[in-house]
Amino acid sequence: MFVDVAKVFVKAGRGGDGIVSFRHEIYIDKGGPNGGDGGRGGDVIFKATENLNTLLDFRYKPELKAENGANGGKQNKHGKSGENLIVKVPVGTIVRRNGDIIADLTENNQEVVIAIGGRGGFGNAHFKSSVRQVPRIAELGEPGEEFEAELELKLLADVGLIGFPNAGKSTFLSVISNAKPEIANYEFTTLTPNLGVADVDQDSILIADIPGLIEGASKGKGLGDAFLRHVERTAVFAFLFQLLQSC
Numbered sequence: 001m002f003v004d005v006a007k008v009f010v011k012a013g014r015g016g017d018g019i020v021s022f023r024h025e026i027y028i029d030k031g032g033p034n035g036g037d038g039g040r041g042g043d044v045i046f047k048a049t050e051n052l053n054t055l056l057d058f059r060y061k062p063e064l065k066a067e068n069g070a071n072g073g074k075q076n077k078h079g080k081s082g083e084n085l086i087v088k089v090p091v092g093t094i095v096r097r098n099g100d101i102i103a104d105l106t107e108n109n110q111e112v113v114i115a116i117g118g119r120g121g122f123g124n125a126h127f128k129s130s131v132r133q134v135p136r137i138a139e140l141g142e143p144g145e146e147f148e149a150e151l152e153l154k155l156l157a158d159v160g161l162i163g164f165p166n167a168g169k170s171t172f173l174s175v176i177s178n179a180k181p182e183i184a185n186y187e188f189t190t191l192t193p194n195l196g197v198a199d200v201d202q203d204s205i206l207i208a209d210i211p212g213l214i215e216g217a218s219k220g221k222g223l224g225d226a227f228l229r230h231v232e233r234t235a236v237f238a239f240l241f242q243l244l245q246s247c
């Protein structure tokens with residue numbers, strides 16, 4: 001199934017807490033503070049990949065959480081940082097937060113931090129000074145960023161094939177590229193975009209074939225016009241017309 005919009009809850013890891021601890025050694029009267037700092041919370045990172053072309057996975061995984069940082073330990077032990085969560089998204093994914101674009105992943109392997117992990121808290125060892133030899137305070141870790149991210153996929157093709165249903169768009173794509181789209185002699189054979197790669201000299205171009213448009217599509221007729229988002233960013237449109245109408 002092809003899905004080009006999705007909402008996911010992203011939650012970066014919480015920073016670990018710093019702790020209060022003092023050295024306890026037999027021959028040392030008053031041990032100094034040795035409470036370690038908490039580790040940093042993991043980030044939620046989106047990574048674009050050419051191997052995906054739908055946001056379908058996010059329908060089943062609506063919550064994306066990175067790991068929390070661990071608390072600090074005795075003997076100045078620094079808490080372990082939380083692992084970053086790396087989430088693969090299709091190239092062409094736009095991420096919004098409250099309607100504002102915060103990321104547009106247009107390149108293969110591009111990575112963007114979507115939600116930042118919280119800072120770990122300082123342990124009491126951090127607060128030792130000449131005037132404060134026995135600090136009994138430590139900080140709590142900070143929460144990671146969390147919010148609902150709105151995802152929209154706008155495929156990034158070089159050429160967009162547009163036309164009435166049954167005009168021969170998918171046939172054209174099947175001839176000039178490696179794609180094997182469904183072809184049939186009825187309207188709306190193509191229900192979701194097909195992508196094909198065509199080799200041109202030493203280069204290759206990406207071609208998108210989208211469902212046919214009929215008059216009134218902007219008002220929802222046929223399959224509507226929402227699929228136009230996938231050819232919004234193409235450099236070239238190719239309009240296909242049927243020259244001979246059999247009757």
Ligand SMILES: Nc1nc2c(ncn2[C@@H]2O[C@H](COP(=O)(O)OP(=O)(O)OP(=O)(O)O)[C@@H](O)[C@H]2O)c(=O)[nH]1
Pocket residue numbers: 163164165166167168169170171172182183184185186187188189190191210211212
């Ligand atoms: N005679 C002739 N038939 C063609 C040509 N190109 C496509 N067809 C036929 O036209 C019909 C529709 O072709 P498709 O490629 O499925 O058309 P489409 O524009 O993708 O249609 P939708 O996906 O429904 O929008 C099929 O039966 C094709 O075999 C052509 O150049 N000449």
Ligand SMILES: [Mg+2]
Pocket residue numbers: 169170171182183189190
């Ligand atoms: Mg088609």
